[in-house]
Amino acid sequence: MSNRYLYAALCGAAAVLVTQPARSHEIVGNRMFPATLVIDDPGVADELSLPTVAISKTGDVPPVKEIDISGEYSKRITEDFAVSFAPTWTHLYAPGGPNMVGASGFQNIETTFKYRLFKNVEHEFVASVGLNIEWGASGAQDVGAERFNVYTPTFYFGKGFGDLPSSLNWARPFALTGQFGYAIPGSNTTVTVDPDTGDIDTEFNPRVLVWGASLQYSLPYLKSAVADIGLPDFVNHLIPLVEASLQTPVSNTFSSGTVTTGTINPGVIWVGDKFQVGVEAMIPVNRQSGSNVGAIGQIHFFLDDIFPNSIGRPIFGNGIASGQPAFGSKP
Amino acid sequence: MRHLSKIATAFTVILIPAAALAHAMLDRASPRVGSTVASAPKELLLWFTEKLEPAFSTAEVHNAQGATVQSGKAHVDGSDRTELRVPLKALPPGIYLVSWRVLSVDTHRTQGSFTFKVGP
Numbered sequence A: 001m002s003n004r005y006l007y008a009a010l011c012g013a014a015a016v017l018v019t020q021p022a023r024s025h026e027i028v029g030n031r032m033f034p035a036t037l038v039i040d041d042p043g044v045a046d047e048l049s050l051p052t053v054a055i056s057k058t059g060d061v062p063p064v065k066e067i068d069i070s071g072e073y074s075k076r077i078t079e080d081f082a083v084s085f086a087p088t089w090t091h092l093y094a095p096g097g098p099n100m101v102g103a104s105g106f107q108n109i110e111t112t113f114k115y116r117l118f119k120n121v122e123h124e125f126v127a128s129v130g131l132n133i134e135w136g137a138s139g140a141q142d143v144g145a146e147r148f149n150v151y152t153p154t155f156y157f158g159k160g161f162g163d164l165p166s167s168l169n170w171a172r173p174f175a176l177t178g179q180f181g182y183a184i185p186g187s188n189t190t191v192t193v194d195p196d197t198g199d200i201d202t203e204f205n206p207r208v209l210v211w212g213a214s215l216q217y218s219l220p221y222l223k224s225a226v227a228d229i230g231l232p233d234f235v236n237h238l239i240p241l242v243e244a245s246l247q248t249p250v251s252n253t254f255s256s257g258t259v260t261t262g263t264i265n266p267g268v269i270w271v272g273d274k275f276q277v278g279v280e281a282m283i284p285v286n287r288q289s290g291s292n293v294g295a296i297g298q299i300h301f302f303l304d305d306i307f308p309n310s311i312g313r314p315i316f317g318n319g320i321a322s323g324q325p326a327f328g329s330k331p
Numbered sequence B: 001m002r003h004l005s006k007i008a009t010a011f012t013v014i015l016i017p018a019a020a021l022a023h024a025m026l027d028r029a030s031p032r033v034g035s036t037v038a039s040a041p042k043e044l045l046l047w048f049t050e051k052l053e054p055a056f057s058t059a060e061v062h063n064a065q066g067a068t069v070q071s072g073k074a075h076v077d078g079s080d081r082t083e084l085r086v087p088l089k090a091l092p093p094g095i096y097l098v099s100w101r102v103l104s105v106d107t108h109r110t111q112g113s114f115t116f117k118v119g120p
Helices: A003-017 A166-171 A219-226 B002-018
Strands: A026-028 A031-033 A047-057 A065-078 A081-086 A088-092 A103-106 A110-120 A125-134 A150-160 A174-185 A189-193 A200-204 A207-217 A238-251 A261-271 A275-284 A294-302 B026-030 B043-048 B058-062 B083-087 B094-103 B109-118
Touching: A026 A110, A026 A125, A026 A150, A031 A150, A031 A174, A031 A219, A219 A238, A219 B026, A219 B109, A261 A294, B026 B109, B043 B058, B043 B094, B058 B083, B083 B094
Parallel strands: none
Antiparallel strands: A026 A031, A047 A065, A047 A294, A065 A081, A065 A088, A081 A110, A088 A103, A110 A125, A125 A150, A150 A174, A174 A207, A189 A200, A207 A238, A238 A261, A261 A275, A275 A294, B026 B043, B043 B083, B058 B094, B094 B109
8 A cells, every 4th residue: 555545544544533522511400411522412501622632543554643632612592502613633643653754734623503402300301403514625634634514413312310219329320421413424425536646546425323422420419419428529529431432334335334433431520610621541442443542631611600691601592591492391 | 732732721721710600509418418317407508509699599398298398488598698598397207308499690590409318
């Protein structure tokens, strides 16, 4: 394989594996769903993730070390509708050692429109729908940014288990969140011509099921809603969790194949009143997903709590930050 | 990357000192959340992470049969606006459900519930 094709493969892998910037937090009654690091949580809010830093090694042969630094700003237009913008800067280290040339640049900018559809306090349940758009040609081709848009309609949900019977008190701090999206590329194929040989290469851009989940155990919930057992204050702010972020090509898969790729991420989030800090390991689910365990960390600011009377409130809506989704109950 | 790091640091420095208000979440309670107390408390005390709006902050206490066991209305403490006080009737042994709904001074509304037990 020539260096050109090797590099193209690396860029493709980077485009697939690049960390999705994100993540809002959501409060539903007793339950606070934190901003998860690699999948989006089920709510909408005014918030800022900056920075999110991920280090990993791609599944290529030889593997390439990759660093992604991303941010996301999310702004509520109404109480239940938000728009977010997320740039990601990527650096790909040179394969085979420092003598070869790596690549750096921004990935395509992503915009997500998200609407909170349903909220039920009693059962700690919330659901939202959204549309994520990756704007083609807004990033650098050197790091795998495609020239076409990708549209991903997505369903998000969160369910806390605080409604379990008291005999299962130990399980009530658990919560499950998830997302299911269908990524539709704006172009079915990408045609490239090798300037040296004149060879034409046609790559089929697959439609991809983008799915994931998180299982959380909230120690803040344990203290405030189940049992205050006198743990140290720092521990009472922790939410241990496991996230899974997966992608499965499902159609137009002539080039990509249909193998599911992604990572399983055990980690922990410290949640404060105005910001949270999270760190997770990134364990590839198979060889195509990566060749080593990576790591991701994030600082996330709750702008609705930091600036409740200015940029932290919806542009349109009442003065009380309560929220009334289309269906369900108030928080 | 150096520039991004500087930008991130600047945001952190700017945002954290500005932090003054937030959602009012339950910080602690007396009797403690989920605890068993030997003698019946005369008052339930709830402390929150933010100051409360007295007119829009309340709590109720019910016994296992769903009957209210308060001897008066819940009220925000005059000297500590993070504290919500609920006067109680004489409580016989049993399990009690506390339901609170508060509005923080920055207009964030929150609510929650927990139980405590009176008895051996």
